[in-house]
Amino acid sequence: MTEVIEGGPWLFQGQPIVLQRWQPGMALRKLKHTEVPVWIKLKHLPVEYWTEEGLSVVASGIGKPLYPDAITKACMRLDFARVCVMLNISSKLPKHIVILAPIAEGGKVPCKVDVEYKWVPKKCVTCMSLGHSASSCPTTQHSTKKPVNIFVQKVRTVDATVHGKRVPSLWGRNRDTRLPSLLVSPPSNVRIRIHPQDHQKAVLDLIFDYKLQFIGILETRVSSLNASRVQTFTFPRLKCFFDYSVLGTRIWVAWNEDELDVDILLVHAQFIHCKIFICGCQKVVFVMVVYGDNEVVPRRDLWHELSLLASSIVDDPWLVLGDFNAVMDMSEVCENSGDIRVAMEDFCACILDTGLISLPICRRHLHWPVINEFVGFFQQLLGGERRSRAMDLRYLRPWASRIITDEEARTLTAPVTRTEIKQAFFDIEEDKAPGPVGYSAGFYKAAWPVIGEEIMVAVEEFFTNGCLLKQVNATLVALIPKVQSPMTVADFRPISCCNVLYKAITKILVQRLRPLLSRLVSPTQNAFIPGRLISDNILLAQELFAGYNQQRTPPRCAMKVDLRKAYDKVKWDFLLVTL
Numbered sequence: 001m002t003e004v005i006e007g008g009p010w011l012f013q014g015q016p017i018v019l020q021r022w023q024p025g026m027a028l029r030k031l032k033h034t035e036v037p038v039w040i041k042l043k044h045l046p047v048e049y050w051t052e053e054g055l056s057v058v059a060s061g062i063g064k065p066l067y068p069d070a071i072t073k074a075c076m077r078l079d080f081a082r083v084c085v086m087l088n089i090s091s092k093l094p095k096h097i098v099i100l101a102p103i104a105e106g107g108k109v110p111c112k113v114d115v116e117y118k119w120v121p122k123k124c125v126t127c128m129s130l131g132h133s134a135s136s137c138p139t140t141q142h143s144t145k146k147p148v149n150i151f152v153q154k155v156r157t158v159d160a161t162v163h164g165k166r167v168p169s170l171w172g173r174n175r176d177t178r179l180p181s182l183l184v185s186p187p188s189n190v191r192i193r194i195h196p197q198d199h200q201k202a203v204l205d206l207i208f209d210y211k212l213q214f215i216g217i218l219e220t221r222v223s224s225l226n227a228s229r230v231q232t233f234t235f236p237r238l239k240c241f242f243d244y245s246v247l248g249t250r251i252w253v254a255w256n257e258d259e260l261d262v263d264i265l266l267v268h269a270q271f272i273h274c275k276i277f278i279c280g281c282q283k284v285v286f287v288m289v290v291y292g293d294n295e296v297v298p299r300r301d302l303w304h305e306l307s308l309l310a311s312s313i314v315d316d317p318w319l320v321l322g323d324f325n326a327v328m329d330m331s332e333v334c335e336n337s338g339d340i341r342v343a344m345e346d347f348c349a350c351i352l353d354t355g356l357i358s359l360p361i362c363r364r365h366l367h368w369p370v371i372n373e374f375v376g377f378f379q380q381l382l383g384g385e386r387r388s389r390a391m392d393l394r395y396l397r398p399w400a401s402r403i404i405t406d407e408e409a410r411t412l413t414a415p416v417t418r419t420e421i422k423q424a425f426f427d428i429e430e431d432k433a434p435g436p437v438g439y440s441a442g443f444y445k446a447a448w449p450v451i452g453e454e455i456m457v458a459v460e461e462f463f464t465n466g467c468l469l470k471q472v473n474a475t476l477v478a479l480i481p482k483v484q485s486p487m488t489v490a491d492f493r494p495i496s497c498c499n500v501l502y503k504a505i506t507k508i509l510v511q512r513l514r515p516l517l518s519r520l521v522s523p524t525q526n527a528f529i530p531g532r533l534i535s536d537n538i539l540l541a542q543e544l545f546a547g548y549n550q551q552r553t554p555p556r557c558a559m560k561v562d563l564r565k566a567y568d569k570v571k572w573d574f575l576l577v578t579l
Helices: 002-006 053-061 196-212 225-234 295-313 338-353 367-381 405-410 419-428 442-445 448-465 500-520 535-543 572-578
Strands: 010-012 015-018 035-043 064-068 080-088 097-104 108-117 154-161 165-171 214-218 239-241 253-257 262-268 271-278 283-291 318-323 473-479 492-496
Touching: 010 572, 035 053, 035 492, 053 064, 053 080, 154 239, 214 283, 214 318, 225 283, 239 262, 253 262, 253 271, 262 295, 271 295, 295 338, 405 500, 419 442, 419 500, 442 448, 442 500, 448 473, 492 500
Parallel strands: 283 318
Antiparallel strands: 010 015, 035 080, 035 108, 064 080, 097 108, 154 165, 214 253, 239 253, 262 271, 271 283, 473 492
């Protein structure tokens, strides 16, 4: 409540309102306000005054200083300071003030600080009130009632130029209107792929429901041959722009020609920059639709272009929106890799350099309900009671009929040679997905003359001490859909993306165990064993169930047990009783 009362200024349907805390006995009447909070910009401010005390001293020349904005307080933007002050209606609004700035030789010199006002309320010089001008002051209006006539206001037509064509635009009498909500996207971050017919209809419904006048679409996946057909069906009343020679299928922009006059200023592989003239209120706004590259180095070209364009846009509003493929804070991502941190530093540096401000979002950065659904599913699947009871291996020996020989045991426990280590690394395919470290097997093969010695020492240390750094043992889990249109968490298959060093150690163990697996594993286990096929179990099941539909046979039943949980969490006593 305190933040709402002390904040502001607040606008309701474009009109300023002033809030006051309710108290017992308060009468609801129109108050005469003599003060109003206003945001001001202080330009060419000396560095010595970039403190809360210094800003307060300078802002006192305008009005009563309240507080600076967060960016000014953190000194993240030094071209101007933004401070909220309480202005008195009777005071003048100077365009600049003169302060004394200290110099190195001692003493002080006068320095002029320019002042820019973000919003100034209308002031009536007749009744000394805020909110209206002298021409519309209620105290000067005649109190006699006049006949009320019902009429339809005549609307005159003014021609506007849109890319060389003359199109009519409708104007009313009142031109003192605020900037309409023509560029506001829907509250939910909807991403739609524009290839199937149902998705094209979804885009059409989105435009109609939210009355969008300008839209930018990323990753359309529409070929150049089908672009015209998709445009006609999806945007029948909008003008589209796309340049396949530069952008491929990355970015489309579309707008309503009756409301907007759009000039495409710059087309880049990662953005489309345009100037929009809003016909209804004669406002100009620059809009850039961004789809950043997936890699850090090519994306730096985007940051460079943003910095260049920022210097050319001075007084007009500039909206930069889209998918930057970068974040401003590590809380916006689920992982913490080196590439993400480097991309975040580049992104934040670009924002500071261009003076852009991140608009407050109306929802969380990540879709946490979806994340919680995945976490809850696997916690329930893998979070059963663990069997921590120790068991003497002597009781298992009668059940273990397949025991390796002493010679095979010596082969398994023999020291790992460097030939085995190098062979394990070079047997890994180069296009396999890298783990959290970010380096694929191709990097290790290419850099083996440089890093080979250290890699072999690290692997030898593991087989000697049995210890492995947790950073090496880290794993990225990717969810691969099992079906074409997954609807639940169970429709995804988790795949582990391990580091190459971890894969090489595993491959060494596998190469030693491979000759013995066919004798150690039961013949009924057909999956993941060389020379055996899991489809053999399907044929066996068909033979067992072949006579189940015959009525002359004795009654029988079949039970399918779904062993989805890890084997160390299954209650085997229950399975034995059931089977």
